[in-house]
Amino acid sequence: MNEENDLFESKHATLWRISMWANGLAPILFFIFILLALGQIFQYNLFAHNQYHTDLLGLFARYPLYVPDVILQMARFILQGAVYYLVLKGVSLGLDMIIETNINYREKKLKGN
Numbered sequence: 001m002n003e004e005n006d007l008f009e010s011k012h013a014t015l016w017r018i019s020m021w022a023n024g025l026a027p028i029l030f031f032i033f034i035l036l037a038l039g040q041i042f043q044y045n046l047f048a049h050n051q052y053h054t055d056l057l058g059l060f061a062r063y064p065l066y067v068p069d070v071i072l073q074m075a076r077f078i079l080q081g082a083v084y085y086l087v088l089k090g091v092s093l094g095l096d097m098i099i100e101t102n103i104n105y106r107e108k109k110l111k112g113n
Contacts, residue, residue, distance in 0.1 A: 012099050019095035026088035033081025037074040044070050 041056065044066065048059035060067050 023092035030085040037077035
């Protein structure tokens with residue numbers, strides 16, 4: 001029983017904590033990037049008000065080229081957030097796999113002796 005408790009060392013705990021932080025931070029970061037994408041609408045609304053003295057829909061009616069620009073800017077933030085989300089999830093899963101593999105090898109080594 002004591003051998004099983006020795007399988008999980010302090011370095012495993014450190015890696016596991018990093019994994020948990022990465023896993024917890026991933027959805028928060030993605031949500032922030034979604035908010036930044038929605039903030040593009042407000043930024044263009046402010047731009048329309050300051051430059052052209054109209055609202056966002058008036059800007060789109062007068063200059064329809066701004067419609068795809070807003071959409072692409074929003075898509076850029078969402079895609080960037082998705083990439084960060086996937087990277088953090090990958091780091092989390094990779095660290096979990098490293099810990100589990102190391103513990104499995106130690107367990108097999110102890111059973112072999």
